[in-house]
Amino acid sequence: MSSIMGQPTELAWQVDKVQFFILLVMAFCFVACNAVLIYFMLRYRRKSPDQEVSTVAGNHVLEIVWTAIPTVVCFIIFYYGIVVWTDLRTPPEDAMEINVTGQKWSWAYEYADGRTVATDLYVPQGEAVRLVMKSVDVIHSFYIPEFRVKEDVVPSYYTNVWFKAEKPGSYNIFCAEYCGIEHSGMLGKLHVLTPEEWEAWQKEAEALKAMPPHERGKNLFSSRGCAGCHSIDGSSGIGPSIKGLYGSAEELANGSTVQVDENYLSTSILRPNAQIVAGYQPNQMPAFEGQLKEQDISDLIAYIKTLK
Ligand code: CUA
Numbered sequence: 091m092s093s094i095m096g097q098p099t100e101l102a103w104q105v106d107k108v109q110f111f112i113l114l115v116m117a118f119c120f121v122a123c124n125a126v127l128i129y130f131m132l133r134y135r136r137k138s139p140d141q142e143v144s145t146v147a148g149n150h151v152l153e154i155v156w157t158a159i160p161t162v163v164c165f166i167i168f169y170y171g172i173v174v175w176t177d178l179r180t181p182p183e184d185a186m187e188i189n190v191t192g193q194k195w196s197w198a199y200e201y202a203d204g205r206t207v208a209t210d211l212y213v214p215q216g217e218a219v220r221l222v223m224k225s226v227d228v229i230h231s232f233y234i235p236e237f238r239v240k241e242d243v244v245p246s247y248y249t250n251v252w253f254k255a256e257k258p259g260s261y262n263i264f265c266a267e268y269c270g271i272e273h274s275g276m277l278g279k280l281h282v283l284t285p286e287e288w289e290a291w292q293k294e295a296e297a298l299k300a301m302p303p304h305e306r307g308k309n310l311f312s313s314r315g316c317a318g319c320h321s322i323d324g325s326s327g328i329g330p331s332i333k334g335l336y337g338s339a340e341e342l343a344n345g346s347t348v349q350v351d352e353n354y355l356s357t358s359i360l361r362p363n364a365q366i367v368a369g370y371q372p373n374q375m376p377a378f379e380g381q382l383k384e385q386d387i388s389d390l391i392a393y394i395k396t397l398k
Contacts, residue, residue: 094256096257097256098236098261098282099237099238099253099254100254101177101178101237101253101254102236102237102238104174104177105174105178105238106238107174108171112167115163178238181218181250181252182218182254185218185219185220185252186217186218188201188202188220188221188222189222190211190221190232190243191224191380192223192225192265192276193226193227194272194376195270195272195276195376196209196278197209197263197276198381201295203295204383205295207313208313209279210280211279211280211281212281213255213282214288215257215258215282215284215288216254216256216285217254217255218252218253219252220250220251220252221252222250223243223249224243224248224249225244226379227245228269229242229243229245229267230243230267230276231265232265233263233264233265234264235262235264236261237280239253240266255280257282258282258284259281260279260280260282261279261280261282262277262278262280264277302392303392303393304392305393306389307389307390307392307394308393316390319374328370329374330367330370332394334397335355335394336350336351337351340354340367341367341368342367342368343367343372344366348365355390355391355394356387356391359382359390360377360379360382360387361377362374362376362377
């Protein structure tokens with residue numbers, strides 16, 4: 091642990107060391123140059139108005155020295171930087187893979203066993219994790235400041251970052267690419283779990299698989315943030331309440347009426363703008379197309395059916 095100087099990952103400390111090294115070199119140059127400048131100002135200042143000024147045409151030896159030394163220092167900085175950068179870009183082969191999806195304006199994660207979580211990411215302590223990332227809309231940037239990892243998340247192209255968290259705890263996840271009005275709210279937490287916590291979390295995943303569909307749907311409804319806009323008690327929010335929704339007849343903004351069945355619900359989750367209910371605004375809800383699996387949608391529908 092001491093080799094990482096209290097940092098959450100070894101690489102974070104490696105990156106910091108490069109920064110400190112550059113800072114140290116720059117600080118030395120700054121102090122040295124200014125010391126010489128001040129010394130020369132005092133030592134060679136004009137002492138009387140009629141003092142003759144000496145003229146120096148040049149000094150080849152000096153010029154070679156002050157070109158060669160900084161060049162060597164620059165190459166040392168470059169070499170040191172590229173060694174650490176290569177480590178940052180080269181995940182270990184046995185790294186655990188997690189898929190990351192960036193979407194206006196949230197993060198979603200999918201584990202190898204098919205488990206999905208949104209906003210917050212959970213990883214085991216001391217295990218290398220590789221995030222395979224893509225965006226479904228615009229360019230985002232996945233950023234964990236404390237781990238010193240940041241990478242653009244772009245549509246139709248996979249990018250990746252990796253890290254090995256040594257210290258359990260919670261760390262901020264930011265979007266570091268201006269991606270629209272809610273960019274500043276595109277936040278999340280990375281939770282690094284101890285082996286025991288990770289074990290418990292895995293067990294929870296098993297329990298979730300054995301749950302009846304409407305229970306899973308209920309969990310999704312809160313974990314995916316649906317509850318923020320859709321009430322379950324019949325009161326009106328940014329979106330219509332889901333209480334008593336299934337089987338009812340909804341009047342749409344275009345004047346037509348639709349019978350709420352599985353297809354209407356599925357379409358409204360995947361492409362919310364397709365059928366806007368009268369009295370509500372379009373473009374309020376993110377499209378979940380490509381975000382939810384078939385199973386998730388049928389679980390959500392099962393949950394909505396229970397709210398009579
Ligand atoms: Cu996504 Cu900023």
